[in-house]
Amino acid sequence: xxxxxxxxxxxALGAGAAALFLTVGPRGEAFAASDDVKKAIMDFTGxxxxxxxxxxxxxxxxxxNGNTVPMSVSVESPMTSDDYVASVLLLAAGNxxxxxxxxxxxxxxxxxxxxxxxxxxxxxxxxxxxxxxDGSVFIDTKTVKVTIGGCGG
Numbered sequence: 001x002x003x004x005x006x007x008x009x010x011x012a013l014g015a016g017a018a019a020l021f022l023t024v025g026p027r028g029e030a031f032a033a034s035d036d037v038k039k040a041i042m043d044f045t046g047x048x049x050x051x052x053x054x055x056x057x058x059x060x061x062x063x064x065n066g067n068t069v070p071m072s073v074s075v076e077s078p079m080t081s082d083d084y085v086a087s088v089l090l091l092a093a094g095n096x097x098x099x100x101x102x103x104x105x106x107x108x109x110x111x112x113x114x115x116x117x118x119x120x121x122x123x124x125x126x127x128x129x130x131x132x133x134d135g136s137v138f139i140d141t142k143t144v145k146v147t148i149g150g151c152g153g
Contacts, residue, residue, distance in 0.1 A: 037093045041129055041139075044089045044102075050129055050139035055088075057128040057140040063120060066146035072115035073128045075138070079105070084133045085112040094124025107133075120146050 041050065054076045063069040075085045084107040090100040103114040112130070120126075123145045130138045 050137040055140040075112040
């Protein structure tokens with residue numbers, strides 16, 4: 001069986017293949033990064049699903065330069081010996097290595113607040129996960145649009 005294609009059919013076939021690659025190809029990479037983020041969160045929380053609330057992640061909606069994007073995180077807690085924030089994990093879901101920082105606190109910290117700057121490779125979600133002394137975990141996520149890539153973009 002021989003198949004002959006004219007120029008229009010060959011161009012249409014090529015365009016279809018390119019469209020398929022662009023829509024399906026990057027998904028595999030995105031799913032891999034998503035799995036890394038899920039694993040990092042589960043490792044941090046000890047397998048518990050984090051609830052929303054208590055954590056407030058402050059990040060710009062648009063970062064003109066992804067090289068140094070300011071972030072701050074605070075957690076609502078009385079910071080007493082019975083009820084305090086033990087640690088906070090920051091993740092950049094779209095970076096090749098999503099783990100950015102882990103902040104540790106104690107009941108003597110007074111308040112749970114931290115700030116840093118991070119490099120974002122592209123537009124992506126930034127995630128803050130807080131682990132309380134009683135073992136409960138809370139999460140907040142913000143999407144930051146990066147107009148100039150921080151990792152060579």
